[in-house]
Every structure is written in structure tokens, then in C-alpha cells.
Amino acid sequence: MPQYAHHVNDAITYGLGADVPEDELVPLIMDKLSVNFGAEILGIVPGYVSTEVDARLSFDTEGTLKRARRIIQMYEEIGISKDRVLIKIASTWEGIQACKVLQLEGVQCNMTLLFSLAQAAACADAGATLISPFVGRISDWYKAKEGRSFEAAEDPGVLSVQTIYRYYKALGYPTIVMGASFRNTGQITELAGCDRLTISPGLLDELAASSEAVPTKLDPSQPNTIDKLENTEMAFRWAMSEDPMATAKLAEGIRKFSADIESLETVVNRKIVEKRAEGRSAFEQLQLLTTIVADTGDIKSIKKVKPTDATTNPSLLYKAATLPEYANLLEEAVASAKKTSSGGQVPMDIIIDRLSVYFGKEILGIVPGYVSTEVRTVSNNKGSLAPPSKT
Numbered sequence: 001m002p003q004y005a006h007h008v009n010d011a012i013t014y015g016l017g018a019d020v021p022e023d024e025l026v027p028l029i030m031d032k033l034s035v036n037f038g039a040e041i042l043g044i045v046p047g048y049v050s051t052e053v054d055a056r057l058s059f060d061t062e063g064t065l066k067r068a069r070r071i072i073q074m075y076e077e078i079g080i081s082k083d084r085v086l087i088k089i090a091s092t093w094e095g096i097q098a099c100k101v102l103q104l105e106g107v108q109c110n111m112t113l114l115f116s117l118a119q120a121a122a123c124a125d126a127g128a129t130l131i132s133p134f135v136g137r138i139s140d141w142y143k144a145k146e147g148r149s150f151e152a153a154e155d156p157g158v159l160s161v162q163t164i165y166r167y168y169k170a171l172g173y174p175t176i177v178m179g180a181s182f183r184n185t186g187q188i189t190e191l192a193g194c195d196r197l198t199i200s201p202g203l204l205d206e207l208a209a210s211s212e213a214v215p216t217k218l219d220p221s222q223p224n225t226i227d228k229l230e231n232t233e234m235a236f237r238w239a240m241s242e243d244p245m246a247t248a249k250l251a252e253g254i255r256k257f258s259a260d261i262e263s264l265e266t267v268v269n270r271k272i273v274e275k276r277a278e279g280r281s282a283f284e285q286l287q288l289l290t291t292i293v294a295d296t297g298d299i300k301s302i303k304k305v306k307p308t309d310a311t312t313n314p315s316l317l318y319k320a321a322t323l324p325e326y327a328n329l330l331e332e333a334v335a336s337a338k339k340t341s342s343g344g345q346v347p348m349d350i351i352i353d354r355l356s357v358y359f360g361k362e363i364l365g366i367v368p369g370y371v372s373t374e375v376r377t378v379s380n381n382k383g384s385l386a387p388p389s390k391t
Helices: 002-016 022-042 061-077 093-104 117-125 135-146 156-171 185-189 201-209 233-241 244-277 282-289 299-305 314-321 324-340 348-364
Strands: 049-052 085-090 108-114 130-133 176-179 293-295 309-311
Touching: 002 022, 002 244, 022 049, 022 061, 022 244, 061 085, 061 093, 085 093, 085 244, 093 108, 093 117, 093 233, 108 117, 108 244, 117 130, 117 156, 117 233, 117 244, 130 156, 135 156, 135 185, 135 244, 156 176, 185 201, 233 244, 293 299, 299 348, 314 324, 314 348, 324 348
Parallel strands: 049 085, 085 108, 108 130, 130 176, 293 309
Antiparallel strands: none
16 A cells, blocks of 8 residues: 555665565565554554564474574664564464563563463463454354354353453463454454453454443453463474364464465565666666576677677687687697597597587686586587588
């Protein structure tokens, strides 16, 4: 949308001005873009903004830590304290371990794509600031599996969040429970009293237009006796394997988030090309989009255009060899061929091969990539790649 173009342009400029390898440029710009939007949101809301780590790192603890720390650094560069930022991470085992480290560093985490008590318990033990159990997605799975709809009070997504909330309060965990992904207002009101609920504008409008009573459904003072779940990787993975809904929805969520990231990266890559193309010739712009291969044996021309690769063939070499500036290469090829000859007339194919190699060597002193040198394809009567014998 045009009104947000300045955020994109700023992120592109930031990335292109940074000293990073080319394969790290787009991830850097993506993080900066997230921070730009987050900063604008923080100018409106009095609380937190959640900024998500690339979902493709959901099974990479170290990769998640690296990106999370960079996001926090970017916020601090523009004067925003980490106290107002939640780093959003998928609730995989690897993501939860990253959360544990970040929380110890004073970086607050919002654990997302959470569909089970096993995930919630592990996140709480990791010290997560907040979790986002997905009510609607849980309900969607059971609705498809059982072929029926659910009343709000018996909705599987609602029941899941109620269980998690009571587990936390019974065991004294400070982690905030923020119900998310609602499909209707009934799911929302059945969670009245939950620490936080993230609600779409459409459902907020429905609630605002309703005068129906909303009684408390979740109360931290209500007594609960709940056994603490074992907090080990083996126990976590076993619990997930026993929960087909949570396993399926976690994987699906990661795929969907990753697809959205890749779609945005396509836009960012296009913007990078456009930015780099400013003030450049058509040739220079083409270099940004593809690898240029010079089709010539003329070393002077190769120096001028500075391609990545070059290719030669006998016809091109013949043209180049007739130019005075390359006479030394021809002389060197003849002299070298004579040294390898046992006497008599030097075979022409040896001279041509030597000349091809000398030209190739000169070209490789200019281009950073490959040079293609052609093998002569005329066969003699013995089937070797050599000129036919004269009779």
C-alpha cells in the first residue's frame, strides 16, 4: 500500500548501506522492515508490539537467537527500549530453547503457533513473557475431523486455552496467556477473564454492538490442583507425537508463515533491483538480474564490459589473433608447440589448442568467473578429436 512505501524504502536503503554478504541482504532488510512497522505501531499503542522471527528458523535455535538479537538492536538504534518489544517465535522445541536464552538476556518473547498444553508448559518453564494459543485453528481442526460445529462452551479451542490458563495459575507461572485466532464472539466470551485476548476488528465491532452479559469464565483465584508436566525434550516430543492436532497445526502454521515471508521477499528483491538500477545503464541493470557472459576472444572488449564469464570459439579466436595487439599470444603458442614437437612440422591442432589456452588465461585475468574454451569437433578416421589426415 502506498502509505507504507516509506517503510519499505527506508529498509531497502538501510540494507544496501550495510556491509553484509549478498546472501544476508534480504534477511537484514526484512528485519528492518518489521522494525519500521513495529516502531510506527508503538507510536499508537501504549503496550507491547510483537515482532516475529523468520518462521523458517523454527527448528534452528542459534539462527533464531541471531535474528532476535538483531531485531532488538534495530529497535534500540531508533530509541525504542526492548521493554516494549516481544520477540515472536514459533513454539517448537528449538524455538522454546531460544526463548529461554532470550528471556535470561532480558528480551521478552511471545510464543506463537501454540496448540497444546505440552507446548504451553514448556514455554512457561522457559520463562516466556507471553504465549498465544490459537483458539480458532484448534477448533477448525476438530470441526474438519468430526464433521460438526461446536457450541462455544464445548469448543475444543476454548477448552484448550482454559486448561492452559488454569495450569499456569495453579502452578504460579507469570507467563501471560493471550488467546488468539478467534472465529466468533462466543469463543471470545467463553474466555472472559483470560490475561489477554487478541481480537480482529470485525469481532470487536460485533462485541461493541451487543448488550449481552459477559460473565467471568476464568478467574486466577479459583482453586485448581494440577500436576506439573515433565520438562524434557523427550517428554515434549512424545506429547506432541501423541497430539495429531497440535503436530499438524504447528507444521501448517510454520508453512503458512514461511510462504508469507517468501511472498514479501519477492517484493523486497524487486525493490532492491529498482533501487540499484537508479542512474545505471541498461547493461548495468542487466548485470543485477543475470550473469553476463562475454561472447568474444577480444580481450580489450572484455576489459571494457567487465562480464562475469566469457566464452570463446575458433572463429572468435581467429578474429582476435589477426589483431596486432594479440600477435604475442600467437607467437607464444607457436613457440610452445614447437618445444613439444619432436621435429618437423608442428601439427596445427596443437598450435590452435595452445592459442586457445593462452587466450583463456588472459581472459581469466579479467573475469571473476569461468572461461569456456571449445574443443575442436572434427574427427579423423580413427575417431579421435583431431583434424582429418590428408591423403
